[in-house]
Amino acid sequence: MAEKHSIAEARRHLPRLVREAEHGKTVELTRRGAPVAVLVGHRTFERLSAGRRAFVEAYREFVEAVDLSELAIDPDEVFEGARDATPGRDVRV
Incomplete structure (x- = not known):
């Protein structure tokens, strides 16, 4: 405050x-x-007052600074269950 x-x-x-x-x-x-x-x-x-960086610029800087392979992150494990597996609604075409 x-x-x-x-x-x-x-x-x-x-x-x-x-x-x-x-x-x-x-x-x-x-x-x-x-x-x-x-x-x-x-x-x-x-x-x-510096303004915002574009996402791609920030991500590129992150990738240069961090060796992603050393983090041993499994995307399938991290995002498991994040997507709804049910079929969508019925649509008539």
Whole structure:
């Protein structure tokens, strides 16, 4: 949960609030009790503003980093029972 501070209070305690943000805390700034801005550390900002990678890009990176054969995962065992074996509904064509 973010700490909440009025803008007036934030002005008086800005160095402390910046240190808190640097250490991973989120600081919410309010005006008349309503949230108007959020103070976060640079690392958090970079992570949030970086955008999303495409799935194929993330998967390619994962495959390069992890030797799948060493994991000894049997897909048939993992996904056993995941698919409904009953026939579908009757359809007239």
